[in-house]
Amino acid sequence: MKESLPANCQLFYAMKANPDDKIIQTLSPVVDGFEIASRGELERVSSYVNNQIIFGGPGKKDEEIRQLIQTNVCLINVESVHDLHRIAYLAEHAGTQAPVMLRVNLNRNVSESKLKMSGVPTQFGIEEDDIPQVIAEALSHPSLELKGFHFHAMSNNLDAHAHIKFVDLCLELSHKWQCDFAISAPIVDVGGGIGINYWNPREAFDWDLFADGLREVVERHASLTIILEIGRFMTAECGFYVTEVLDVKENHGEVFVVLRGGTHHLRLPAAWKMSHPFVAIPVDKWSYPFERPGVQGRKVNIVGELCTPNDVLVRQESVEEVRAGDLIVFTHAGAYAWTISHHDFLSHPYPEVFYLE
Ligand SMILES: Cc1ncc(COP(=O)(O)O)c(C=O)c1O
Known part of the structure; x- marks a missing residue:
């Protein structure tokens, strides 16, 4: 999977899919990093990687945020305005700058996947229409470094064409927001959500088609870094x-x-x-x-x-x-x-x- 991705595309493992030590140990020399969602996951993964860690989740605890800041994780997802205020406040008190991505809850439903986190009412992310306002707010906090945007939107999508379209949309939006604010926030984290066909293996997600399509899409946005944080598709069959x-x-x-x-x-x-x-x-x-x-x-x-x-x-x-x-x-x-x-x-x-x- 890693070898088939274009150069400006990084592959992270979403540890929630299976946090077993042997899997983390096996994947750590291969992947670019790990996506985690709790202090427990941070502790488990810390012995294998240094700072190639992305943290996300709608219900962060102060202690968790402090530890993320201390541990130098590379990116923290911001899921709401209050989340932004708390991360900024705790980073300021720690005398540091927190690297953040704004998690976007898109205006539209992006695929016929099993679960949807975006384009429908959920506890995840900031509504697409509110993003410009939240970018302005993030830029006003010296203790925050706005690194990019996060779009994890679906679970178990089996349609590679739909996934390419989704990545394209994420890149277009990220590009637009960067231009509108004349900022460099080049990370576009498109999350996971690539599916396993539990019912009909002959109609599995076509990874090669996806990787080819991805290459075409990212060529148009060479200044952006795409992150995939994949869970199910990496470990379900193991x-x-x-x-x-x-x-x-x-x-x-x-x-x-x-x-x-x-x-x-x-x-x-x-x-x-x-x-x-x-x-x-x-x-x-x-x-x-x-x-x-x-x-x-x-x-x-x-x-x-x-x-x-x-x-x-x-x-x-x-x-x-x-x-x-x-x-x-x-x-x-x-x-x-x-x-x-x-x-x-x-x-x-x-x-x-x-x-x-
Ligand atoms: C933020 C985030 N990223 C990545 C994933 C991994 O998704 P998947 O296992 O569908 O690839 C999840 C799963 O819930 C998630 O919440």
Whole structure:
């Protein structure tokens, strides 16, 4: 991915997708930096990088801002006027200048992605129409250095053409604001949001098409530095969640495959109300002296061990065969999986983590 990007385009990893130490360690010599959103993430990443860190988030704490300023992170997102005032105030008290980007909540919806953070009412960023006013305010604070603009707007966009159009829009707006104020604020952070097709891998996001399109778009803006902060697209395919089938039963006409595990380990399918991709692996060993429950050629629901009907990972998908004692391997479980899950509900054990190197 890094090699396919044009020279004035930097690749950051959005650590929230998967903050596992091994991943940070593996990526740190490759990527240009890390995008983080908490003090905890700052602590985890600090042992691998110095200042190639971007911090964002709508609910910053004073202690967090102080630590960011002390740690010399390279960019802090400003999400509102109050956020701007607080960062300026704390930087002034620390006797320093904070490097900031203004996070823009665009006027329009930019793609048909799964989640939208921009172009719709959300807690993120400053409305596009208010940006000129906030630029003026930022420039009036000697303790702030306005470095550019931040546009993270979507999640799981599968359309490379739409993503190129979005980057183009971000560059045009950044260029316009720089001209209007006769300033140099050359960073254009277009965020992440590049998607994984969990349902149809043959129609995956076309990275090569995106990288080619990006080259054409950025050539027109050679004075700007583009940052991509990608999470899901870098790690989703690196993780597998392996579970054992405890029971197979039928209820009101539907088949339920009950797992050792569930959404407290892999919450993504419940959060998105989707069927997570999986493979059933037969295990021949059966040590009980009684009948092994199982189905062949049926549609099944694959559910967890929690006491809630919301603990569903797969809804009405066909399987050739699945029996108690078989394994279910959920693929694409390397991003927004374990760390977004409600681990402690019902106090079940945590899954073991194995690294394949
Ligand atoms: C500010 C910001 N940047 C980047 C990302 C990464 O997004 P993705 O994992 O969709 O690439 C996120 C995800 O929520 C985010 O909030």
